[in-house]
Amino acid sequence: MRRLAWLACLVTLAASVPQPGYAQNLILTESEISAALSHGPWPPPGKNDPSNRMSGNSAAISLGRKLFFSSKLSADGTLSCASCHQPDNGFTDGLPQAMGHARGDRNTQSLFNQKHQRWFGWDGRNDNLWAQSLRPIVRSDEMALPVADLGTALSGTNFSDPYSRLFGPAHSHTKEQNLVNVGKLLAAYVETLETGKTPFDRFRDALESGDMVSAATYPEAAQRGFRIFAGKGKCNFCHTGPLFSNGEFHDAGVPYFVTADRVDEGRHGGIKSLMRSPFTLDGPYSDDLNKTGAWKTRQLVRSHNNFGTFRVPGLRNVELTAPYMHNGSLATLEDVVHHYSSIDLERLHADGELILQPLGLTESESGDLTTFLQSLTETEN
Ligand code: HEC
Numbered sequence: 001m002r003r004l005a006w007l008a009c010l011v012t013l014a015a016s017v018p019q020p021g022y023a024q025n026l027i028l029t030e031s032e033i034s035a036a037l038s039h040g041p042w043p044p045p046g047k048n049d050p051s052n053r054m055s056g057n058s059a060a061i062s063l064g065r066k067l068f069f070s071s072k073l074s075a076d077g078t079l080s081c082a083s084c085h086q087p088d089n090g091f092t093d094g095l096p097q098a099m100g101h102a103r104g105d106r107n108t109q110s111l112f113n114q115k116h117q118r119w120f121g122w123d124g125r126n127d128n129l130w131a132q133s134l135r136p137i138v139r140s141d142e143m144a145l146p147v148a149d150l151g152t153a154l155s156g157t158n159f160s161d162p163y164s165r166l167f168g169p170a171h172s173h174t175k176e177q178n179l180v181n182v183g184k185l186l187a188a189y190v191e192t193l194e195t196g197k198t199p200f201d202r203f204r205d206a207l208e209s210g211d212m213v214s215a216a217t218y219p220e221a222a223q224r225g226f227r228i229f230a231g232k233g234k235c236n237f238c239h240t241g242p243l244f245s246n247g248e249f250h251d252a253g254v255p256y257f258v259t260a261d262r263v264d265e266g267r268h269g270g271i272k273s274l275m276r277s278p279f280t281l282d283g284p285y286s287d288d289l290n291k292t293g294a295w296k297t298r299q300l301v302r303s304h305n306n307f308g309t310f311r312v313p314g315l316r317n318v319e320l321t322a323p324y325m326h327n328g329s330l331a332t333l334e335d336v337v338h339h340y341s342s343i344d345l346e347r348l349h350a351d352g353e354l355i356l357q358p359l360g361l362t363e364s365e366s367g368d369l370t371t372f373l374q375s376l377t378e379t380e381n
């Protein structure tokens with residue numbers, strides 16, 4: 001109640017007080033301000049991953065970081081995780097589809113903010129970060145390392161001592177256990193990659209604390225863009241909360257044909273892999289005896305509705321991670337906005353996505369929505 005009264009007061013203030021010295025104004029209504037508040041605060045509290053006993057361990061993070069940048073984990077010594085997840089490129093590669101030992105079908109995902117995720121991969125084929133992190137090492141189209149060679153890779157002078165201190169010597173474990181251990185080290189590092197505050201966060205925090213002068217410095221075009229995002233665009237139906245993602249799987253009208261006769265099953269295939277995987281929260285390699293979160297995986301049932309659905313991407317730093325969508329088919333944020341503005345309803349194959357309708361945005365509305373999306377990029381101040 002107090003919050004509502006406070007908001008009402010804010011809105012009255014915003015409407016009535018001119019902001020001397022500021023070219024901008026606060027144009028959002030009370031309900032739009034509530035919607036803005038729901039996308040923060042940032043960052044949300046994070047805790048260590050109970051399924052990974054290396055989570056938050058500084059020696060593991062440091063070794064995980066070295067492994068991430070090391071090409072020793074690939075079959076021919078030419079690829080590292082950072083070949084595709086490039087730090088200067090928002091931890092992506094700028095390509096429509098990833099290029100490892102062979103071309104993949106999918107766009108390389110960014111590695112920011114993994115700590116707050118529930119499912120991993122575009123299709124959610126893993127329910128934890130260490131399983132997702134060990135996968136590329138052995139996949140034939142990514143780093144293609146035979147599992148048997150992992151012991152040799154670890155015996156390099158840089159790795160063997162710190163590895164032994166954390167897990168005991170590599171030769172005392174099975175091949176599969178070494179693979180899991182490496183996944184856990186990589187995950188301990190990847191978890192530390194978190195985006196910083198954005199202009200939108202500063203706007204949101206100013207609204208929450210009642211600092212109207214700061215709030216009014218957030219550009220009006222971005223505010224108009226947010227109005228579309230949370231209003232007629234219904235974008236925040238799926239792009240919710242501090243991450244701008246509900247973490248679940250939807251069909252956003254992106255074609256799921258890989259070639260004329262082959263489709264990307266999306267979540268349908270993801271659930272199939274998850275059910276067969278030994279590397280789940282419910283499996284023998286999880287360090288969490290309480291099996292926190294495993295019930296959600298146990299409950300999964302594959303249905304026709306999962307076909308061609310993909311995980312809703314978070315939108316923080318989205319400006320840095322072009323091209324877009326699971327298949328990298330849209331080159332720029334302008335193209336994404338155009339996609340939603342003129343969405344082809346015939347292309348929506350999963351049932352229940354009736355929320356999406358062609359928005360028919362004008363040129364200036366499209367520009368505003370793009371400006372809002374760009375304001376989700378971290379900046380120094
Ligand atoms: C050949 C390029 C390539 C390499 C090398 C690569 N990745 Fe990826 N990565 C991808 C692609 C493509 C995806 C999306 C996978 C999918 O949905 O099928 C991805 C997804 C991920 C995700 C899931 C992100 C999310 O939001 O769910 C994580 C975590 C990840 N990679 C970590 C790693 C680690 C750790 C390594 C090194 C061991 C690595 N990757 C090596 C291309 C690559």
Ligand code: HEC
Nearest residue numbers: 233234235238250252254310311312313324325326336340
């Ligand atoms: C029904 C849920 C839903 C709604 C509503 C929705 N999106 Fe999405 N969005 C998704 C999904 C799912 C994807 C990934 C689709 C794919 O790759 O096939 C996506 C992808 C994106 C991407 C690309 C991100 C990346 O990293 O590739 C952007 C940007 C985006 N949406 C912005 C918006 C905007 C702006 C709106 C409103 C006009 C909107 N979305 C409405 C579910 C939704």
